[in-house]
Amino acid sequence: MAEKLLKKGNEAIALAAIRYGADGYFGYPITPQSEVMETLMEEMPWETTGMVVLQAESETSSINMLYGGACCGKKVMTSSSSPGISLMCEGMSYMAGAELPCLVVNVIRGGPGLGTIQPAQGDYFQSVKGGGHGDYKIIVLAPASVQEMYDFVGLGFELAFKYRNPVLILSDGAIGQMMEKVELREPVRRLTDQEIAEKYGHWATVGKPASRHGNIISSLSLAASEMEAINLRLQEKFQKMRENEVRFEKMMCDDAEYMLVAFGSSARICEGTLEIAREKGIRLGLLRPITLFPFPEQAIREMLPQLKGIMSVELNSGQMVEDVRLAVNGTVPVEFYGRMGGSIFSPEEVFGALTKKFNL
Amino acid sequence: MDVKDIIKPENLVYNKSKVLTDTIMHYCPGCSHGVVHKLLAEVIEDMGIQDNAIGVSPVGCAVFAYKYINIDWQQAAHGRAPALATATKRLYPDKYVFTYQGDGDLASIGTAEIMHACNRGENIVVIFINNAIYGMTGGQMAPTTLLGMKTATTPYGRRADLNGYPFKITELIAQLEGTCYVTRQSVQNPGSVRKAKKAIRKAFENSAQKKGTSFIEIVSACNSNWKMTPVQANKWMEENMFPFYPLGDIKDR
Numbered sequence: 162m163a164e165k166l167l168k169k170g171n172e173a174i175a176l177a178a179i180r181y182g183a184d185g186y187f188g189y190p191i192t193p194q195s196e197v198m199e200t201l202m203e204e205m206p207w208e209t210t211g212m213v214v215l216q217a218e219s220e221t222s223s224i225n226m227l228y229g230g231a232c233c234g235k236k237v238m239t240s241s242s243s244p245g246i247s248l249m250c251e252g253m254s255y256m257a258g259a260e261l262p263c264l265v266v267n268v269i270r271g272g273p274g275l276g277t278i279q280p281a282q283g284d285y286f287q288s289v290k291g292g293g294h295g296d297y298k299i300i301v302l303a304p305a306s307v308q309e310m311y312d313f314v315g316l317g318f319e320l321a322f323k324y325r326n327p328v329l330i331l332s333d334g335a336i337g338q339m340m341e342k343v344e345l346r347e348p349v350r351r352l353t354d355q356e357i358a359e360k361y362g363h364w365a366t367v368g369k370p371a372s373r374h375g376n377i378i379s380s381l382s383l384a385a386s387e388m389e390a391i392n393l394r395l396q397e398k399f400q401k402m403r404e405n406e407v408r409f410e411k412m413m414c415d416d417a418e419y420m421l422v423a424f425g426s427s428a429r430i431c432e433g434t435l436e437i438a439r440e441k442g443i444r445l446g447l448l449r450p451i452t453l454f455p456f457p458e459q460a461i462r463e464m465l466p467q468l469k470g471i472m473s474v475e476l477n478s479g480q481m482v483e484d485v486r487l488a489v490n491g492t493v494p495v496e497f498y499g500r501m502g503g504s505i506f507s508p509e510e511v512f513g514a515l516t517k518k519f520n521l
Numbered sequence: 522m523d524v525k526d527i528i529k530p531e532n533l534v535y536n537k538s539k540v541l542t543d544t545i546m547h548y549c550p551g552c553s554h555g556v557v558h559k560l561l562a563e564v565i566e567d568m569g570i571q572d573n574a575i576g577v578s579p580v581g582c583a584v585f586a587y588k589y590i591n592i593d594w595q596q597a598a599h600g601r602a603p604a605l606a607t608a609t610k611r612l613y614p615d616k617y618v619f620t621y622q623g624d625g626d627l628a629s630i631g632t633a634e635i636m637h638a639c640n641r642g643e644n645i646v647v648i649f650i651n652n653a654i655y656g657m658t659g660g661q662m663a664p665t666t667l668l669g670m671k672t673a674t675t676p677y678g679r680r681a682d683l684n685g686y687p688f689k690i691t692e693l694i695a696q697l698e699g700t701c702y703v704t705r706q707s708v709q710n711p712g713s714v715r716k717a718k719k720a721i722r723k724a725f726e727n728s729a730q731k732k733g734t735s736f737i738e739i740v741s742a743c744n745s746n747w748k749m750t751p752v753q754a755n756k757w758m759e760e761n762m763f764p765f766y767p768l769g770d771i772k773d774r
């Protein structure tokens with residue numbers, strides 16, 4: 162039987178990194194996610210799997226260490242929280258441009274600026290609309306439990322290498338700090354240098370054998386025609402992500418007349434709202450996007466014929482609601498309810514907002 | 522005797538390194554980059570490490586170093602080459618990993634990365650080209666620009682009260698426990714070229730012996746942005762750069 166432990170979300174990320182065969186973690190301390198690196202340092206994976214763990218001098222350096230490690234065809238990751246992720250956005254743009262796989266974990270805290278250390282979801286726009294410069298996309302996974310924190314490390318690496326693109330786990334201070342039961346999956350062995358050379362040697366910087374010219378990993382191309390061709394190729398890749406990687410969960414949606422859309426910790430709270438609504442005879446459902454990019458537009462559109470209203474529930478000023486409205490395209494009323502700056506709503510508050518906005 | 526009679530294999534005294542590609546360099550005639558690239562390629566060839574060398578190129582004129590030296594290359598964001606090299610070396614401890622950076626890249630935007638990589642004693646080689654000016658962007662002030670020197674952003678000459686002082690970062694690097702070899706070289710004549718090549722070879726050997734970081738500054742000429750002929754630039758460098766940036770080993774252990 163698989164081992165089950167009681168762990169914080171942040172600890173689950175660290176344990177998953179080791180067990181999913183990560184080659185390197187590079188990070189910088191910031192609340193509320195410092196347990197990730199602390200757990201890794203306690204576990205000392207360099208003694209067991211050979212995984213490298215390094216405390217960098219900054220988040221800027223961390224993401225550029227990922228850039229170097231990813232160039233080598235290695236499974237590399239970092240974790241941080243909102244202000245640190247802002248510093249990493251430049252690096253993520255470079256890595257998307259150079260087509261490099263990596264895993265970044267953002268345990269969001271309230272912003273803007275230094276903000277607070279309490280949970281929030283204010284980094285939705287930063288995550289799904291770019292954050293860094295240029296036309297690029299990263300796959301964004303939004304866990305709603307400690308188990309998903311663990312599982313998405315494996316899924317994240319898989320998708321990162323499938324598309325040779327950064328993948329972001331967008332969590333928050335609540336999921337990172339709360340303790341839940343987590344089932345440890347079957348460990349995945351790290352690839353040997355030989356295996357990496359065979360698998361990724363056609364693009365990675367693993368040392369040039371006599372049989373080929375040196376590999377060059379760069380996001381630079383000064384000729385406009387070449388740069389446009391690269392952009393078109395990248396856009397094709399992002400389109401494939403939209404076609405193949407949408408993930409979501411629907412709860413009580415079969416007979417729903419009203420639907421909440423919420424991700425991560427907001428979705429967990431909204432599960433409570435579903436129970437309250439059902440007790441009062443309101444047919445309420447919940448759609449939880451698991452991938453924020455690609456966004457489950459089609460899943461939302463398919464619900465429209467039966468719905469009288471949708472409410473997007475977020476720990477921010479209303480960010481994902483814009484994507485919900487784009488999907489709905491004016492056919493059904495879309496409302497928003499949220500709190501900010503580290504304050505969290507209760508299931509009752511969400512229910513109160515729903516009844517008020519739709520006169521229920 | 523005709524020239525054709527002289528061009529014979531047994532009379533060959535010099536050959537282009539096989540590690541250098543045939544791509545025509547974009548560097549200006551008189552620029553030091555080409556010579557340093559040649560030395561790097563020769564050292565890589567002499568040591569037989571072409572299949573084990575991984576280079577990290579900067580942002581600046583040397584961004585295209587990867588076009589000229591036929592090994593695996595990573596092209597870093599501005600100033601971040603030491604971070605890439607750190608991860609690469611830690612993930613592949615037996616490869617020869619080096620960064621190639623200019624003065625803007627290493628001594629301005631990338632000061633944190635170079636200081637911490639050197640302080641951690643990463644077993645990498647750092648080639649630092651100091652020509653006291655930004656080349657690629659068209660001759661703006663660099664951290665290493667001398668006082669009084671005219672650049673696009675100090676059109677009346679660098680003033681300490683307005684622009685601060687020229688940055689002797691190599692002396693600072695030598696203070697860090699993680700560095701094993703810190704030296705300042707140049708490549709403006711055959712004698713200095715020979716010394717610079719020896720220094721580069723030594724740095725790569727240090728890397729193999731895991732002695733710590735080896736840091737080689739090469740005081741270089743940028744005649745185009747200094748607005749001089751190549752000959753004038755080398756003379757100006759000897760008369761003005763060398764007194765402030767004296768050549769020789771600063772640390773060797």
